Amino acid sequence: MDDQALILGSLLDNLAAEVMVLEAGDLMTYGEVLSRLEQLLIVAEGAAHPDLLALTVGLKSLMEGMILGQVPDQAQGVESLTQGVALGQAVLRGEAQPGQTAQFLAARGLAPEGEAAAEPPPDEVPPPPGEAPAPPPAAEQAPPEAPAPSPASETAAPPPEAAEEYMPEEDEELLTGFVNEALEHLQSIEVNALLLEDTPEDQDVIGAVFRPFHTIKGVSGFLNLTDINHLAHALENMLDQARAGNLLLDSESIDVVLAGVDVLKQMILESQDAFQAKRMRRAFDTSALKARIEAVLSGGREAEADKEPAAPPPRLGEVLVERGLVPQQAVEEALEEQRQHPDKSLGTILVSKGAAEPSEVAEGLKVQRAMTQAATRQVQAQEVKIDTTKLDNLLDMVGELVIAQSMVAANPKVQGLADRKLSADLAQLSRITTDLQKTTMAMRMVPIKQTFQKMVRVVRDTAKKQGKQIRLLLEGEGTEIDRNMVEKFYDPLVHMVRNSVDHGIESTAERQATGKPEEGTVTLAAYHKGGAVCIEIRDDGKGLNRDKILAKALERGLVESAEGMGDEEVYHLIFKPGFSTAEVVTDISGRGVGMDIVQKTMEELRGKVEIKSLLGQGTTFTIGLPLTLAIIDGMVVEVAGERYILPTVAVVESLRPRREEYSTVQGRGEMIMIRGTLLPLVRLMDVVGIEGQHREPWETLVVVVEHHGMRRCLLVDKLIGRQEVVIKSLGESLKGVRVVAGGAIMGDGKVGLILDVEGVFKAHEARRG
Structure with a gap:
């Protein structure tokens, strides 16, 4: 047996050992067997064994069909695979009968297209040498498995989708897992597809888009979700053309990929809804999208003739040395011998000299092929999924x-x-x-990276509609936040980012007129500060126009007078329901609805928004959120013997004012002068409705708190200290009490009420009339 046959024999032995322990439905082992078949195929392609090559191609096709769920009888598929490997070993030893390989493949529907008709029926196929003849099949035997797709049919258009009934209950766990993982895959595709706009020839990124489509196609086929399977298949084919260098991904093709992601999301969520409602799945018309895919592919085929020649593939010797499989000196010696014997391959020489094992050469060939296609495997962190x-x-x-x-x-x-x-x-x-x-x-904490990355597409699509050039910068993507908060915070973040793109960044002509770069910049940044998560949305646009905002607010009666209003208090008027200074209402913004949603969500999340803006230079929105919704970091105060908790995110300072700093202003009530600024005094005892001794401010303490740029002094008896407490709901009976946000069980077992600062402000204004 020559050296090349030795390598093939070793690979077949390893494959046979893998197949011996293979069980029907074991997808993980299926993948390992497929990997070994790919190794065998690489070596067989360069060997003078056409029967073994044809057999390997057929078995690989069978294995792919089993993984995709296209082989109904998986046990029979495993049996065919076992027989095929045994036949391969017989072919290599020269013990197979003439035509036996072709008969074996034809009997199982694995023969190349156009050859199956000439083959004898299954019952005439002799078994591989060394095996007893199998008993004849009974008349009642199930029909043979459907053939797996041949490589030639990969680019063929999929058949039209048929209406499908809802899935059986036993598939609930499979479908739930598929939905969760598919949505994660689609998110990954979306992020990487947007990267391709800047680096359309980056094979690593193309592979990162291709692989999730391939996975979705395979699993959806296994679950008989044919419409999802066909669409994912079409998109996968388009990406495969890009991987092969036959298609250059431009803005139009990226739009098609993103449109495919959107439709697949709808189809996957529809499948989940239909299963839960025990109804048939709604059909989706994907013909227009598939036509766009075909148009992109047609353009790629026309451009194929003009493309530059591909870079030469890496040499096998280099791969073996770089991976530490073979020493450099051994490769050099083998190359010298190859110059004297050009008919021998480098791998064969290395094996014959004992410098490498057959499996090592096969591994090197596999790596060489992968490097030629520039396909890399992404190593994912180990994790365990837990029910939330x-x-x-x-x-x-x-x-x-x-x-x-x-x-x-x-x-x-x-x-x-x-x-x-x-x-x-x-x-x-x-x-x-x-x-x-x-x-x-x-x-419970998750990185904010995924949420930030979703904004890449929001900015891209919004800028494209507005005809603007905008770059999005992401900072602090590893900052962690409560996962429950991420879900609630997503929609407000979308509104604010769209607002920055639509209203903040000027048009290209306006930027040129003011001497700014044509490309505007929006920055999303996240960081931890003082026990809170801060998220900044910055833009280098035209900034907020204080006078314009005030004029609109006065016109609508939102404020009575602009006297004494600071910049931030004025800027916070944009959060009022229906407030907008936009001259033109678009399908994106301008109705004064989005920022109101932001305001309401911030109240629910116990967060606050700070606004800084310079006219003509840009605006920064800083959103402060608690680290978690389950625990609050609070300042515990005592009023008339009762304890209350103020969120520390709202506390500015505490002090004992002097008598001369106290005054009463007509129409505004009691006031305290704090460093030259008059702040209203709020007696908590009166606001929360408890009785106690009336005390003067200079005899006790005040806590300065802030909400949306407005500050007030809260009169308290004692400051007990800062404490983290677990938030408890007070039940439906106290849900309407606007000054109380919740409760907490203190160390002595008594309940302390968590105050809602905005509610306290409103209750104080209501008491003043």
């Missing part, structure tokens, strides 16, 4: 544990025990519960 309901329940239980630990530590009887060991144990318990709480909280 279980995670929320865990967090609730940890919160209860923290409360229970605090109550035990604050118990007067425990505190009265002068036992050093008990004190040390309580301190240790406190540290463990705190660490457990932090760890549990971290499990």
